[in-house]
Amino acid sequence: MQKQIKDILIVGVGGQGTLLTSRILAQVAVQMGQDVKVSEVHGMAQRGGSVVTQVRYGEKVYSPIIKKGDADIILAFEKIEAARWLGFLKPDGKVIINDDRVDPLPVMSGKAKYPINITDKISQLVPDTQIVDATSLAIECGNIKSANVVLVGMLSDAIGLPPEEVEKAIKKMVPEKALDVNLKAFEEGRKLLSNAS
Amino acid sequence: MKKLMLGNEAIARGAYEAGVSVAAAYPGTPSSEILKEFGKYKDVYAEWSPNEKVALEVGCGASIGGARTLVTMKHVGVNVAADPLYTFAYTGVTGGLVLISADDPGMHSSQNEQDNRGYGRFAKLPVIEPSDGQEAKDYTKLAFDISEKYDTPVMVRVTTRLSHSQTLVEDGECIEPEIKDYQKNAAKYVMLPAYARARHVEVEKRMQLLKEYAETSELNKIEWASKEIGIITSGIAYQYVKEAMPEASVLKLGIVHPLPKDLIRTFAEQVETLIVVEELEPVFEEQIKSWGIDVKGKEYFSVLGEYSPELIEERLKNKELDNTLNLQNEIPPRPPLMCPGCPHRGVFYTLKRMKVTVMGDIGCYTLGALSPLDGMDACICMGASIGTALGMEKARGKDFTKKLVSVIGDSTFVHSGITSLVDVVYNQGSSTVLILDNDTTAMTGHQDHPATGITLQNKPTKKLDLELLVKAVGIENVQVVDPLNLDDLKKALEDELNRDEPSVIITKRPCALIDNTLSKEKYYVDIEECNGCKVCTRIGCTGIYYIEDDKKAAISNTCVGCGLCPQVCKFDAIKKVEG
Numbered sequence: 001m002q003k004q005i006k007d008i009l010i011v012g013v014g015g016q017g018t019l020l021t022s023r024i025l026a027q028v029a030v031q032m033g034q035d036v037k038v039s040e041v042h043g044m045a046q047r048g049g050s051v052v053t054q055v056r057y058g059e060k061v062y063s064p065i066i067k068k069g070d071a072d073i074i075l076a077f078e079k080i081e082a083a084r085w086l087g088f089l090k091p092d093g094k095v096i097i098n099d100d101r102v103d104p105l106p107v108m109s110g111k112a113k114y115p116i117n118i119t120d121k122i123s124q125l126v127p128d129t130q131i132v133d134a135t136s137l138a139i140e141c142g143n144i145k146s147a148n149v150v151l152v153g154m155l156s157d158a159i160g161l162p163p164e165e166v167e168k169a170i171k172k173m174v175p176e177k178a179l180d181v182n183l184k185a186f187e188e189g190r191k192l193l194s195n196a197s
Numbered sequence: 198m199k200k201l202m203l204g205n206e207a208i209a210r211g212a213y214e215a216g217v218s219v220a221a222a223y224p225g226t227p228s229s230e231i232l233k234e235f236g237k238y239k240d241v242y243a244e245w246s247p248n249e250k251v252a253l254e255v256g257c258g259a260s261i262g263g264a265r266t267l268v269t270m271k272h273v274g275v276n277v278a279a280d281p282l283y284t285f286a287y288t289g290v291t292g293g294l295v296l297i298s299a300d301d302p303g304m305h306s307s308q309n310e311q312d313n314r315g316y317g318r319f320a321k322l323p324v325i326e327p328s329d330g331q332e333a334k335d336y337t338k339l340a341f342d343i344s345e346k347y348d349t350p351v352m353v354r355v356t357t358r359l360s361h362s363q364t365l366v367e368d369g370e371c372i373e374p375e376i377k378d379y380q381k382n383a384a385k386y387v388m389l390p391a392y393a394r395a396r397h398v399e400v401e402k403r404m405q406l407l408k409e410y411a412e413t414s415e416l417n418k419i420e421w422a423s424k425e426i427g428i429i430t431s432g433i434a435y436q437y438v439k440e441a442m443p444e445a446s447v448l449k450l451g452i453v454h455p456l457p458k459d460l461i462r463t464f465a466e467q468v469e470t471l472i473v474v475e476e477l478e479p480v481f482e483e484q485i486k487s488w489g490i491d492v493k494g495k496e497y498f499s500v501l502g503e504y505s506p507e508l509i510e511e512r513l514k515n516k517e518l519d520n521t522l523n524l525q526n527e528i529p530p531r532p533p534l535m536c537p538g539c540p541h542r543g544v545f546y547t548l549k550r551m552k553v554t555v556m557g558d559i560g561c562y563t564l565g566a567l568s569p570l571d572g573m574d575a576c577i578c579m580g581a582s583i584g585t586a587l588g589m590e591k592a593r594g595k596d597f598t599k600k601l602v603s604v605i606g607d608s609t610f611v612h613s614g615i616t617s618l619v620d621v622v623y624n625q626g627s628s629t630v631l632i633l634d635n636d637t638t639a640m641t642g643h644q645d646h647p648a649t650g651i652t653l654q655n656k657p658t659k660k661l662d663l664e665l666l667v668k669a670v671g672i673e674n675v676q677v678v679d680p681l682n683l684d685d686l687k688k689a690l691e692d693e694l695n696r697d698e699p700s701v702i703i704t705k706r707p708c709a710l711i712d713n714t715l716s717k718e719k720y721y722v723d724i725e726e727c728n729g730c731k732v733c734t735r736i737g738c739t740g741i742y743y744i745e746d747d748k749k750a751a752i753s754n755t756c757v758g759c760g761l762c763p764q765v766c767k768f769d770a771i772k773k774v775e776g
Binding site for chain 2: 023041091102121
């Protein structure tokens with residue numbers, strides 16, 4: 001049976017923009033007349049820790065959190081965060097990973113190792129894995145912080161969100177002064193997908 | 198029109214629609230956004246109070262004065278406000294008063310996971326519990342009617358998952374705020390014993406009326422499906438149940454105290470197996486069992502942490518998760534940490550080097566307890582640092598204070614540190630208190646407080662001068678230092694720790710996330726000079742890291758140029774990027 005609800009997990013490191021990303025996606029769902037719930041992360045978890053925000057939309061959504069093994073797609077702003085939350089993905093789900101490395105504190109201080117070839121391991125487990133260098137594209141667009149919106153560009157096509165609706169949502173959710181950079185980042189993300197396929 | 202709203206925004210909207218004109222709070226995750234949102238509405242008064250007790254007292258006054266009033270706090274904040282709360286339950290209200298208690302199952306950002314439904318029973322207050330954003334708005338609005346009809350403050354209990362979820366919410370009609378006439382009524386509002394005895398009688402009568410209301414209210418409703426399993430639940434757990442057990446019949450409780458005994462009995466009689474699904478404490482389960490009704494609950498579920506749809510499915514359907522997508526074992530943990538440029542970092546680095554015992558407090562700086570700073574010995578609750586240091590001194594003697602400090606943030610000091618500092622002076626303590634003044638309430642999202650000089654509604658106000666205040670309390674040794682200057686900081690600590698008198702060091706530097714004065718100068722590691730000693734990684738900053746292959750340190754792109762790491766490098770290997 002086809003699932004009635006789209007479940008999207010957005011994972012990363014506190015400060016990378018998971019919150020804004022989830023709000024843009026939720027806004028698109030609202031514009032498309034869907035019921036939508038977003039579970040956000042505030043407070044202590046924001047301080048450079050591992051964060052996950054969750055977006056669920058469809059005709060009728062109850063729980064704001066996604067069941068393990070049920071997410072349609074994981075959007076990861078950092079490599080090992082994709083691996084950390086992989087258990088939430090359904091077996092034939094999709095992963096989009098920004099090929100960026102942010103060392104956790106135990107790694108920075110030499111107490112733990114950053115796992116090597118982690119994206120290869122994810123690709124082995126999840127055939128539909130796409131790895132992109134969103135950070136470089138974001139810098140080209142004018143602000144490293146817009147890497148999240150590059151990924152939104154990729155995601156939007158992957159789950160069939162009309163680009164004009166996403167643009168409308170970005171215009172609504174992003175502050176005026178950062179708008180141009182973000183719209184450009186969104187375009188670059190979409191191009192990335194058409195090049196990949 | 199339906200709009201996406203955070204649960205907390207929906208509560209603010211509900212209060213506004215109910216005609217609330219006065220609101221007070223101390224910020225606490227997950228409640229903090231409610232008052233900020235409410236303060237944006239036209240013609241309302243909203244304040245950050247120094248602490249939750251004061252917030253509720255302001256609320257009591259506004260209510261007695263005839264206004265509909267909103268008071269918000271996190272679960273542990275209700276502990277601070279408990280004293281006025283229990284007695285305000287006796288006096289009742291003039292204008293409706295609603296207290297929001299935002300509980301935190303799973304402790305996303307809290308020091309315990311207490312279940313504040315317990316306060317409802319203990320203080321004899323009605324408690325209502327919404328399960329999504331729309332209900333958060335509607336129930337908050339309705340709570341004011343209940344408050345005035347039954348002459349009682351009403352608690353609306355929410356949890357993190359509701360406060361911090363966005364859902365679609367439909368705006369409603371607004372009632373014009375109306376201030377009821379004030380009439381002196383000492384027998385109702387002056388709780389000296391003779392009057393209080395009479396009020397207790399009223400409280401018990403009111404609880405009886407509220408029980409009758411709970412039996413018939415639409416807030417408690419049965420959703421019939423298969424009668425094989427009947428589930429009693431409330432709040433966010435209701436949403437998890439609907440997701441996980443669509444085939445079960447559900448009694449959804451919107452009024453969670455007092456409980457509708459007859460309705461529950463009727464439901465119980467019609468289902469084969471009755472199960473309570475409630476996060477945290479078995480509050481419903483124990484009451485229902487006490488009525489001789491056969492019900493299960495904590496046999497299946499834990500009193501620990503948050504629930505989820507999959508947990509409910511797992512426990513009630515005996516379904517094991519078959520999960521092949523697991524790379525957990527290979528992933529190092531990523532704990533939260535102080536931001537690059539955080540003014541607290543230098544403080545904990547120095548305290549660790551000086552091997553000082555640190556009595557800590559609640560705020561961003563609690564992260565100083567984590568490795569590699571390891572800079573905290575104890576942390577109990579808001580405002581506890583100074584008092585615990587005094588207690589430690591009394592237990593271990595005055596000499597111990599040569600290596601003992603308490604650390605407390607500016608907002609926390611105003612919240613409930615002041616009274617402990619008075620105690621230190623009065624009872625002749627001699628430890629050193631560090632007030633980490635970062636000019637904001639950083640942890641909860643940068644709210645203002647009396648010492649920032651700005652109000653919740655963004656008006657400039659008289660700024661509390663911490664230095665003068667501390668002197669007025671009777672502390673004679675007060676120093677103000679820049680925590681990003683490690684030499685100055687160390688010198689101040691040495692001076693004050695060696696004194697036989699109490700002293701206060703105010704470390705003054707705005708939170709790195711709001712600081713416009715940080716140089717933004719870029720640094721680099723001169724690899725000719727770096728000898729790979731790793732000392733720079735001991736400050737625990739994401740701005741600098743160690744490359745194992747090269748045996749050298751390197752600066753990352755998160756560096757904000759605070760200049761702390763060059764001060765700890767013994768080889769002068771960390772240099773400014775010129776130009």
